[in-house]
Amino acid sequence: MAISSVPPLAFAFGILGNIVSFLVYLSPAPTFYRIWKKKSTEGFQSFPYSVALFSATLYLYYAFLKKDALILITINSVGCVFEISYLAIFMIYAKKESRAFTCKLLLLFNLTSLGLIIGGTRLFSHGDNRVRIVGWICAAFSVSVFAAPLSIMRQVIRTKSVEFMPFSLSFFLTLCAVMWFCYGFLIKDYYIAAPNVLGLSFGIMQMLLYVVYKDRKQQIQPQEANKDRKEQIQPQEAKIHDLNTIEGLNKALENSMNVVSNGQELEIIVIDHHDDEIPGVVVIRSKEPTTN
Known part of the structure; x- marks a missing residue:
């Protein structure tokens, strides 16, 4: 779809979607700066970034099949660069077990699965049918991207701490879901619009968790300190x-x-x-x- 054929309102949402998506890709930067500074990955996980990289490469393939989808090509190319950079930093400072797990994820998603999808669709489908098949696969994996933070949400509930769930990332993911839903809906591309409904829901859930648990750790620490002091003066x-x-x-x-x-x-x-x-x-x- 050429840019000139995109309705003006849809084009505006596409540009906004690119801007917000860029901020989403940029938002983990402080986390990885912290990893680089401390020379340790601490409790951070590589799974969300591995899945995000796979999603970006899939949508890049989908955009090339659609032709003239410059808005999608631009942001997903940027996404691939960001995710590869984050994973490279993670691999440098991760422990041996985490590094091995990340290698397995990359082998599974970005080599084996991506190779099978590209090879299979090139061999066994043609034209619009190929676009539809890849579109469905992209939609399914977009759901996986939005569901990936569920592991972090579970960690927040278990530890009662939002240390490993940055609010900025949750906020921009929610805003990004709104923009891309509107863009996909206006150009009638439901492979883009549909998954972002779920993305909006997960984004709201993450922000609610942040509101609930952001002060919980500060409340628990004084209680534990008082308990320790009482035990000391018995x-x-x-x-x-x-x-x-x-x-x-x-x-x-x-x-x-x-x-x-x-x-x-x-x-x-x-x-x-x-x-x-x-x-x-x-x-x-x-x-x-x-x-x-």
Whole structure:
């Protein structure tokens, strides 16, 4: 479809879709800058980027089959460059197991599957039929791209932390889905429009999760700190030590406890202000006899 034949409103949504899609591809850049800076992939996963690369290459093939689909060719070419760059950084700093898993994904999606799709459609289909087959495959894998963040959403719910789900990515994915749905609907290309309905739904779900869990980690940390402090200041069971020895005195001073000196039972009370500027106070007194 030539650009001149695209309705003006559809062309406008196509340009906006290109701009927003570029921002979507750019949004993980801070994440990979962090990986590069820390020389570690931490808890980040390569699966969404592997699937996104496969989707971009598929739509690139679809755009070439449609002919004159410059809007699709432009953004999917950019997408391939971004995704390859991200995966290269991931492979450099990932652990051996993660690197091996990523290699398997690339072998499965971008070599085996893509090769079979291109080879199969070139051999067994022609003309518009080939375009329709590739369009259905693209639509199916677009759903996979939008569903890929489900693993990250599950991680957010499990850890109650949005650390590994950047809000910017969720926001731009949602906005991107709106733009491409409108573009596909206006040019009557439902292989583009239909999957973006699901993309919009997943994008909204991710943003809702971000709202729910963005402050949860800050709330949990003070509670854990208070719990740890309470455990630290729990009084220990009183013990009897011989005050006539240096070792006994040192042990006695650790906490308030009973001691024995020259046959007389004494009580040592340690008053700790928990302040570096105020010294602690040690009080030694005769232990009052207990009455039966």
